[in-house]
Amino acid sequence: MAVIAALTGTAPMTTRKSANSESILAAVLKSLDDDKGEDIVQISLAGKSSMADHMVIASGRSTRQVTAIAEKLVDRLKAEFGVICKVEGRTTGDWVLVDAGDVIVHIFRPEVREFYQLEKMWQPGLGPASEPPVEAPTAD
Numbered sequence: 001m002a003v004i005a006a007l008t009g010t011a012p013m014t015t016r017k018s019a020n021s022e023s024i025l026a027a028v029l030k031s032l033d034d035d036k037g038e039d040i041v042q043i044s045l046a047g048k049s050s051m052a053d054h055m056v057i058a059s060g061r062s063t064r065q066v067t068a069i070a071e072k073l074v075d076r077l078k079a080e081f082g083v084i085c086k087v088e089g090r091t092t093g094d095w096v097l098v099d100a101g102d103v104i105v106h107i108f109r110p111e112v113r114e115f116y117q118l119e120k121m122w123q124p125g126l127g128p129a130s131e132p133p134v135e136a137p138t139a140d
Helices: 002-008 021-034 063-081 110-116 118-122
Strands: 038-044 054-059 086-088 095-099 103-108
Touching: 021 038, 021 054, 021 063, 021 103, 038 110, 038 118, 054 110, 054 118, 063 095, 063 103, 095 110, 103 110
Parallel strands: 054 103
Antiparallel strands: 038 054, 086 095, 095 103
């Protein structure tokens, strides 16, 4: 777009923000909050993993809401930053993973989130649960 604008002497139609991990993280958190994501947890992966700088985990109340939250997030990141996200799990809606490069987002149904307990794997001081194991979730 900038090349076209320079050649034609016109301003670009849309302006995109700089896509650094902190600005993408802020946009992810805002999008999840705007779409009524629940129990949103942000985890810094600095020094823990080279795959990303941040991980965000959130829940939706149903498979439909989980899928809708993920789709809106992908659309917003593309529109705002030009980030093309990789998405897994959209068809089932139990657990959708959105890979936005430096920010990885997991959106779960509450039962599935409880079963996998990703927070306990990545946050310091949260070891294995002292509670009995959770049964595998079933679809809505």
